[in-house]
Amino acid sequence: MSIVATTNDGGMAYPQVSSGVHKARCIRVIDLGTQRQEYSGEVSWKRQVMLIWEVPEQDNMNGEPLTISKFYTLSLHEKSNLGADLSSWRGRAFTETEKQGFDISKLAGVPCLLNVVEGKNGKPRITSIIPASNPEEIPPQYYDTVVFSVPEYQQGKTEEFNKLSEGIRRMVLRSKELEGTNTDMGDGNNGIDLGEDVVPF
Numbered sequence: 001m002s003i004v005a006t007t008n009d010g011g012m013a014y015p016q017v018s019s020g021v022h023k024a025r026c027i028r029v030i031d032l033g034t035q036r037q038e039y040s041g042e043v044s045w046k047r048q049v050m051l052i053w054e055v056p057e058q059d060n061m062n063g064e065p066l067t068i069s070k071f072y073t074l075s076l077h078e079k080s081n082l083g084a085d086l087s088s089w090r091g092r093a094f095t096e097t098e099k100q101g102f103d104i105s106k107l108a109g110v111p112c113l114l115n116v117v118e119g120k121n122g123k124p125r126i127t128s129i130i131p132a133s134n135p136e137e138i139p140p141q142y143y144d145t146v147v148f149s150v151p152e153y154q155q156g157k158t159e160e161f162n163k164l165s166e167g168i169r170r171m172v173l174r175s176k177e178l179e180g181t182n183t184d185m186g187d188g189n190n191g192i193d194l195g196e197d198v199v200p201f
Helices: 082-090 151-153 166-174
Strands: 020-039 042-059 065-073 109-119 124-128 147-148
Touching: 020 065, 020 151, 020 166, 042 109, 065 082, 082 124, 082 166, 147 151
Parallel strands: 020 147
Antiparallel strands: 020 042, 020 109, 042 065, 109 124
8 A cells, every 4th residue: 555645736836926026015024033054064143034025916815915025134234135125125225324223123014016036946036125116006004014023022022923923933932042942832823824935044
């Protein structure tokens, strides 16, 4: 007797944001803490964040907007992905004063245009972000805004943490700041289900 696994899922793949330029709004700004990375045997630790956008003109067949996310190292260096994307999104480069400290929580609720392409394994990938030419044309925000900060969590403020999906919460708890923390993960049903897209590496 055999039990054979295949890639045939009956055509019920979870809907994904299609390639192209889409109207979007940033709905979640998530501090992932300092995450361990390994490349060619070299281990490093980098402070990372995750931004999530809703794309109102595409839905999951239940009337809810699709979402798409991107992971960043928390750096405004001109060669960093975050610095490049934010400069493009704002339509101007950061001044030297702004580079000393820019609060990315201000991105929550801000509309934009996302250029999305098909990445590895067919997953959609954001290649660039530009200002929305007519922000008023973007439908009202559907999902709740979430801004999560590891330092605030360490101070006992858990409300925003509990709004995150289980996968993202587990990622946060793997951070250097929170590793070994004994935390009740709850029922795992909170937040937007991003499926496999929660894995940043």
